[in-house]
Amino acid sequence: MKNNHLSIIQSTVQRMGNNSFLLKGWAVLIIVAIFTFAGEQNNVRCILFTVIPLLVFWGLDTYYLQLERKYRMLYDEVRLKKEEEVDFDMNFNNVATTVGNANKISYFKCLFSKTEVLFYLTCIVTTVLIYLFA
Numbered sequence: 001m002k003n004n005h006l007s008i009i010q011s012t013v014q015r016m017g018n019n020s021f022l023l024k025g026w027a028v029l030i031i032v033a034i035f036t037f038a039g040e041q042n043n044v045r046c047i048l049f050t051v052i053p054l055l056v057f058w059g060l061d062t063y064y065l066q067l068e069r070k071y072r073m074l075y076d077e078v079r080l081k082k083e084e085e086v087d088f089d090m091n092f093n094n095v096a097t098t099v100g101n102a103n104k105i106s107y108f109k110c111l112f113s114k115t116e117v118l119f120y121l122t123c124i125v126t127t128v129l130i131y132l133f134a
Contacts, residue, residue, distance in 0.1 A: 073092060
């Protein structure tokens with residue numbers, strides 16, 4: 001019974017990770033599409049049309065990362081429960097958090113996590129450089 005609950009939580013965590021991966025793919029696709037349609041134009045408007053969708057994807061990707069971290073905390077709590085205490089509750093808001101865990105799942109902390117910053121900042125800087133020096 002406990003293993004079933006853990007399996008359900010794990011599939012939810014996997015779905016959140018998959019959503020994050022798909023968002024990164026869509027972000028790259030949109031950058032390439034905007035580059036293609038912009039052609040030889042070299043102006044600030046093209047930069048904005050590329051950077052604004054990237055910022056939106058960054059925010060949405062951060063939301064999925066935050067959810068993934070919350071479900072991982074739920075997984076850890078269920079993992080430590082006794083078999084008879086398992087109630088198949090998927091509400092991660094009932095998980096007791098420490099100060100360190102609360103900081104880890106904050107939106108701001110997720111927004112500036114290594115994976116998010118490396119990917120989206122690289123995309124934004126690359127976009128600006130391409131439009132300025134192409």
